[in-house]
Amino acid sequence: MHISIAGAGIAGLASAIALSQNGHSVSVFEQAARLEAIGAGLQLGPNAVRVLENLGVWSELEAQCCAPDRIRICDAISGRQLSELDLGDSFTRKFGSPYRVAHRADLINALAQSASRIADITIVNDCRITGLEPGASTCVKTLSGEAHETDLVVAADGIRSQLRAHIGLENQPRLSGETLYRALAPASDLPAGLDPDAVYLWLAPGAHVVHYRVSGGRRLNIVASIEQPADQTGWNNIASRGDVLAALPGAASALRDLLSAPASWLAWTGADLDPFTSWSRDNCVLVGDAAHASLPYLAQGAAMALEDAECLAACIGDGSGDLTAALVRYESRRQPRTARIIEESRRNAGIYHMRGPKAQARNLALRFMPGSMQMQRLAWIYASPPDNGSPR
Template sequence: MMNRENKPFIVIGGGIGGLATALGIAETKQYVKVLEQAPEFGEIGAGIQLAANATNVLQRLGVMDKINEIAVFPKRLVLMDAFSGKELSALDLGDVYKERYGAPYVVLHRSDLHKVLAEACESNPFIELVTNQTIIEAEESDGEVTVIASDGSHHSGTAIIGADGLWSNARKLFVEDQPVCSQYVAYRGAIPMEEVTSHGDLDDVYMWIGPNLHLVQYPVRRGELYNQVVVFKSSEYTKENEHTIHWGTPEEMDRIFAGTCELVQNAISFIQRQRRWPMYDRLPIDNWTKGRITLMGDAAHPMLQYLAQGACQALEDAAYLTDMLHKHGQDIEQAFVEYQKERIPRTANVQNSARMWGEIIHNTTDAGILLRDTILLSRTDKDFQFIDEFHGYNKKARESII
């Protein structure tokens, strides 16, 4: 249990970013209290892709050995034409990738990653995890912070990190903005591997792309399950029905994917249809720090999924924030200022790039598709120019600090 004489850092939100931040702060021998609104720590959703900029952080936090036991190490990232069924381009994720970036590319179940991080926090004497805490108020006064939960609980500490996701309450301390609906929805699910119709190497990550749609497939949980994500733009979306279930329906999914190749059609037949995920991001903001309060992860910079960088950027945040706490010791305000000075331009670029790549892969014009496919078909699987700025960050950042 936490030593009450040590005023803890308070992390609002116990998702992947919040738990990683707690482990980072604990690395500096300071106490952390993680406040999670759910009744237990856990993750929903299906698979997650972690590029080297994320696995570099997980190596640093000491959890990669556990992740290696449950993750899959794909050989290639493959772009396919959802209609013709032809391969457009691929990226080698093997030894060349690992040597270039200092860490592997892995895919795994979100809940497996979250469990590894939660168990690492539970066993850390500097970290306390608290559930059923929906934070409704946060303030700073005389070098101390206080948060109040909806059940009346008060938590005092030395600083606050808002890690409460896309619909963040902590973000409201800095800006009165709203999540931006992309008009795309996702349907997710994982099926037993033995039910998969074989195509190519099932260790690969496949992304089937077409106008206003794509399908992502890859194995998780030691290769026992096959994760599938179906994404499409809904023509039935309106601002008035945004928060209803009347757009992006399973019936619309079937219509939009009609005419795709047999392997894509087969995948659609297996997808779970009970729950849909509308896809949101927010516009970048130019400040997320005030005194001893700051944001990280989706609370600071929610992004669309097209670069598979959401969790990766949260893990980058956790690592860089930790570096600044090491550098500045008890000067938390300066640590937070330098943290956001580095992270705001970086994450704004990734947010904007994710939007742009969404437009590229979902292109609807003949000219745009021809230009895209010509560029993709001309590159080799050892050409890393499109991903260097994303996947190579942590190796470079760590080398510059050290």
């Protein structure tokens, strides 16, 4: 088959690679003039690493990742550590692949470099798909007036997908009531006394902060989520150090020093999608954030996009079977898992941002619950989905 993909982000590029491994020719249409490497850092759990290994991308990315030894959960006001979760050898043995962190730019670059070496993949930049005309084969129309015949359209065009309306889904993103701030700083700016080999999660009333090293350990990725309603479009709204510090009054000195380090910040509005019951229509199917955008509070957005790509390719196979049935299989395998990710991410927002007695009870539970028990609660995420297909 010839397959057209809208969007050259994580979901689009991974889908192109996975589908090409089954012998399909793939055209990826990206509306930007060049592949953009915007976005914050990414936590790549074993489920994400496993797919990257299967796609042949991991060797391209691994050197740019960092290997944290642990997750440290701390009270943002007192500075006290509440819990520590081990990410070392025992974690890797348990789940079969390691836990790594990376910058989104490095993952996009690794996917793009891998795709560029595959003869059956063509990436077309500065080309936006504006419409579809279904038939025996689908006609893809672009903003420049061109038309392309294709057997399948994969909509990987993000949370504000333009192609979602073709499926009959017009849901707008649900705003979460939070503003997220992100920044990069030199790794040397990590305040003394903080562990450079850890992922940190700081919990505050109405807010939380996550930070860890990326880009081979050269840079520090910092994200602060604040209960601060906004409706900003895009990922690159300019913010200031003062905006972030003002949103976290009373922060412990180490955390305040950390937030003071970056020279500039960018902001975006927290949003997700309510789960859909159908992801396909005619010869068009949704993947990644276009299908199931979630809040980043389980750190699974990139992983779910990668899993989608692998599952879609496994369901379609070499294309000799019934395509409609293959797309239904893909939906039925992926929808329950991604819906649970959306639900649990929303739940985590409420837990992270607790105030008063609820926060005190949460902190007490974290202090006395073994890290191994906390990690076990995430096993359903990190274990390989039983129905996601097998490596090709």
